[in-house]
Amino acid sequence: MEDWAEEMKVSQQERRRWLRAVWLHDALKDAKLPRGTAHGPAAADRAAQEGETDRGVLDAVRYHSLGYAGWDDVGKMLFLADFLEPGRPNRRKRARLARRVPRRRDEVLAEVVAIQIRMHLRAEKQVDPLMLQFWNSLTRR
Ligand SMILES: [Fe+2]
Numbered sequence: 606m607e608d609w610a611e612e613m614k615v616s617q618q619e620r621r622r623w624l625r626a627v628w629l630h631d632a633l634k635d636a637k638l639p640r641g642t643a644h645g646p647a648a649a650d651r652a653a654q655e656g657e658t659d660r661g662v663l664d665a666v667r668y669h670s671l672g673y674a675g676w677d678d679v680g681k682m683l684f685l686a687d688f689l690e691p692g693r694p695n696r697r698k699r700a701r702l703a704r705r706v707p708r709r710r711d712e713v714l715a716e717v718v719a720i721q722i723r724m725h726l727r728a729e730k731q732v733d734p735l736m737l738q739f740w741n742s743l744t745r746r
Contacts, residue, residue, distance in 0.1 A: 606623050606627050606682060606683075606686045607624070609682065609685075609706055609707055610624075612707040613710075615678075622659060622661060623678075623679055623683070625657065625659070626665040626666055626679050626680075626683040627683060627686060629648055629649075629657070629666045630645065630669045630683055630687065631644065632648045632652075633651060634648075645666060645667050645671075648666050649664070649666040649667035652666060659679075661678070661679040661680065662679050664679075664680050665680035665683040665684075666683070669683050669687055671733045671739070672718055672721075672735060672736045672739030673738075673739055674735075674739050674742035681711075682710075684714070684717070685706055685714060685717060688717050688720075688721070689702055689717070702717065711743065714743055715740075718736065718739055718740045719740070722737070722740060
């Protein structure tokens with residue numbers, strides 16, 4: 606995320622928003638949460654309790670596993686950073702996508718959402734409506 610912020614020449618303030626989202630998004634991933642509670646919404650609620658007031662940062666954290674059509678840049682960048690991080694499988698493909706982000710952010714975003722939806726379909730898993738709405742927001746009719 607820092608590399609992207611650098612390359613995309615965003616303001617210090619915006620860069621700090623992106624980094625806050627990174628720090629917060631998986632804060633409760635390994636926490637014992639009530640059944641049916643997802644770690645994104647739990648982390649967003651907790652961050653709000655602790656004083657985070659930036660709506661874009663909170664929405665980024667809340668929906669980072671699903672996508673969200675109402676996102677500003679923070680949510681979009683976090684979604685990309687999360688999916689394209691080096692520790693995941695298909696490292697070279699992910700690295701190629703990551704390199705394209707600064708110049709073609711929205712194009713890469715649509716590709717990443719398409720990959721995720723295909724993964725769900727292939728595994729015959731449900732696709733969350735939020736993910737489909739996010740996809741629809743990125744594509745033309
Ligand atoms: Fe996560």
